[in-house]
Amino acid sequence: MSPQKANRTLGSKSEETRARILNAALAVFRERGFERATMREIAAKAEVAVGAAYYYFESKDAIVMAFYERAQREMKADLDAMLDRSRTLESRLRGIIAEKFAYFGPNRKLLGALSVHTDPEHPLSPFSQETAAIREQDITSFQRAVDDSKVKLPPGIRPYLAKLLWLYQMGLILFWVYDRSEGQAKTKLLFDKTLKMLLIVLRIAGFPLLRPLHRLGGEILDAVYQKG
Amino acid sequence: MSPQKANRTLGSKSEETRARILNAALAVFRERGFERATMREIAAKAEVAVGAAYYYFESKDAIVMAFYERAQREMKADLDAMLDRSRTLESRLRGIIAEKFAYFGPNRKLLGALSVHTDPEHPLSPFSQETAAIREQDITSFQRAVDDSKVKLPPGIRPYLAKLLWLYQMGLILFWVYDRSEGQAKTKLLFDKTLKMLLIVLRIAGFPLLRPLHRLGGEILDAVYQKG
DNA sequence: TGTTTAATTTGAACACGTTCAATTTCTGGT
């Protein structure tokens, strides 16, 4: 039996080896960048044979995904606390996304290795069946942010708001990963202004002038999200 | 001297070999899909050694890019004619994007091989320095579509409209590439409805209610597009 | 035509992700 997904329960030796490989990999990734890092070097640093690395991770990419999963797990506490503490939609969205930036900061470029998989068929795509669990957990944060805030939206669109915000976050992160401006200042600016814009849009969405857009918007979302 | 980019002028033997390799590659891609296709098989089908393929194309991906360039070149006539003939922004946008779908249809999935390069540093990314020429030519179509149509937009945003429409097109194509619905019906629907929505938005963009968005929008675009 | 230089072509070799048969180590049951 391979422990590629499960075995989180056994706090055993196995789990420790897996962690050792993961950490070795992250070290090599930071040092050389994802592409230049070789599985041989990672295995060497973790003091195992290459085969062992593949016993624990199904591919080089999957190591990055494991890092992403760990991140998700470790951020959850912070995220929940923050959501409890803050009240407005704005502060919550700010909080969720800022947490991601803070956590991923030291490994920012590494996420580029995941963003490569645009194909929803690919197991490591952010849109794949395989990553559904992690994705849905992430969306839950946005759902909470939305739920007890007073946004009034047309009923055809409201059910999608959390998903859309998640998508917005993914876009921001993608931009951030490749943002070459000093200290990723561009991303900070983009985040700030697009968030402001978003809140204005939500505030005025109900106005009669924008009515014609509601039906269209709902139809688009229904189509895109139908069956997954 | 390597003919990887130039030598379009010499209608020579060289150009014919290049074309033979490109066509062989496309045949193998269609037959096996991009990933399963091997350079060895492509070379064999083109009746050259592997090395020759690399003499003409710097990588496997670059072959797809060459296909994309050829496409761009071959579509230009149709596109220009269409733009001359039609008058409204809507029909022009419809025309431009429909042309892409029609042309790329038989090789739809192949474009997935290019969409992989989200990193703007990568030579084959749609956002890279290296693809600037082809991208700007593509944007020109949208510029023409915008130019003599009567859209009134805030002056801070108008200069970016063509670029934004190009981005919209890229998004649609990306969706299309991975659209598994029968005959890509979802994409057709998405195209139709988002285009309608876009036109409504453009029509009402000047209304006072939306004023607060203009400055923000302009600032965002300035930031994102500054220095390329 | 002969010679020099450039363009083209070749295929073996390399690097790296990945696989897998074989081996070693661990675990639970007696």
Add this chain to the structure above:
DNA sequence: ACCAGAAATTGAACGTGTTCAAATTAAACA
């Protein structure tokens, strides 16, 4: 303590994209 089976570990071998020194062919020029 012993054994059977499961889990973990090994590293050689494979497939594939890519490189490159060497060989061949074409072009330029005397």
